[in-house]
Amino acid sequence: MTLTALLVLLSGLYVGWSLGANDGANSMGTAVGSGVRTVREAVILVSVFGFLGAVLLGHRVIATIGKGIVPLDTLPPSEAVPIAVAAMLAAGAWLTLATYLGMPVSTTHSAVGAVAGAGLVAGGVPIYWDRFLEVVIAWLATPPGAAVTGYVVYRILNGILERYPPASDRPVRWGLTLSGVLMAFSWGANDVANATGVIVGIGVLSSFWAAVVGGLAIAVGISTWGYRVMHTVGYRITHLAPAMALAAELAAALNVQLYTLAGIPVSTTHSIVGAVVGVGLVHGRTAIDRRTARDIMLAWTGTPALAGALAAVFYVIVRAILPG
Numbered sequence: 001m002t003l004t005a006l007l008v009l010l011s012g013l014y015v016g017w018s019l020g021a022n023d024g025a026n027s028m029g030t031a032v033g034s035g036v037r038t039v040r041e042a043v044i045l046v047s048v049f050g051f052l053g054a055v056l057l058g059h060r061v062i063a064t065i066g067k068g069i070v071p072l073d074t075l076p077p078s079e080a081v082p083i084a085v086a087a088m089l090a091a092g093a094w095l096t097l098a099t100y101l102g103m104p105v106s107t108t109h110s111a112v113g114a115v116a117g118a119g120l121v122a123g124g125v126p127i128y129w130d131r132f133l134e135v136v137i138a139w140l141a142t143p144p145g146a147a148v149t150g151y152v153v154y155r156i157l158n159g160i161l162e163r164y165p166p167a168s169d170r171p172v173r174w175g176l177t178l179s180g181v182l183m184a185f186s187w188g189a190n191d192v193a194n195a196t197g198v199i200v201g202i203g204v205l206s207s208f209w210a211a212v213v214g215g216l217a218i219a220v221g222i223s224t225w226g227y228r229v230m231h232t233v234g235y236r237i238t239h240l241a242p243a244m245a246l247a248a249e250l251a252a253a254l255n256v257q258l259y260t261l262a263g264i265p266v267s268t269t270h271s272i273v274g275a276v277v278g279v280g281l282v283h284g285r286t287a288i289d290r291r292t293a294r295d296i297m298l299a300w301t302g303t304p305a306l307a308g309a310l311a312a313v314f315y316v317i318v319r320a321i322l323p324g
Helices: 003-023 025-033 039-057 059-068 077-100 107-122 129-163 170-201 207-225 227-236 242-261 268-281 290-321
Strands: none
Touching: 003 025, 003 077, 003 107, 003 170, 003 207, 003 227, 003 268, 025 039, 025 170, 025 227, 025 242, 025 268, 039 170, 039 207, 039 227, 059 170, 059 207, 077 107, 077 170, 077 227, 077 290, 107 129, 107 170, 107 290, 129 242, 129 268, 170 207, 170 242, 170 268, 227 268, 227 290, 242 268, 268 290
16 A cells, blocks of 8 residues: 555544544434443444444445535545545544534534535646535535424324323333434434545545444544543433433434435434424424533534635645655
8 A cells, every 4th residue: 555545544534533522422422321331332333333234225325425415436545545634634624623512513524524625725626516506415415304304203103102101211211222223324324425535536545444444443543532522412402301302313314214224315314303393393493502502503604614615725635745
């Protein structure tokens, strides 16, 4: 492996670590917030099933990030490598800052925005704006779609529990764990592309091995720093009872899985936060912490532009360092 390829691979691993740290909360933050699972248990479950999702289904979305926005596979290495490295460094840097602040942001926004930003500043590089628009539409549709789904699922689940109350809360608690596992699997399958898509796009690794390496990096990120954002998702948006948490996880997992099967990179963060808001609204608007919701929305809005701007800066630096 050449020095350039090693730099690309290490940049991808950094992104994998940072997205694991920020997005691990999407799968089990609600279980932690409702008291069903400890942080330690949540970290183990998300690490294992996120890795499995990455390895078994991650290749579907990897192709979209690596080749669908900027066709890195068709560019000469002198053009593709600086774009890839700059995009990954920018996405990772923004995710690291957001995780430090405890803000759940979209790794998909970060990765796609960074690839587009680096491609723009490179000049003369084709950017598939129609594909980019398709991804943007998915971003816009995800939070309200997840909120509506969460609202409906919680209404149905709550009605069933009121009519046929279980002898204990054990079925709900196990249901929440299983839905979190499904979410972790779906998340690993969809988001591993954000760390490894550009690696595949420039031909450093195959889709399968990129998914394996990316899945491992994600697991390490969850284990080392995932608790920070898990606290925000589990406690700060709304007070979650186990049944509410279960409805939110089911709604978010269904949302993400549909996009994954279609090969569209979508934000698991948008899905889970939208679903949590949806189940909270069943109890009225006062059940939502508006300050936290506002801060999250501001972070979401700024993510693509900030990641793209950072990628432009990193591109200039990387272009000056790497040989032509």
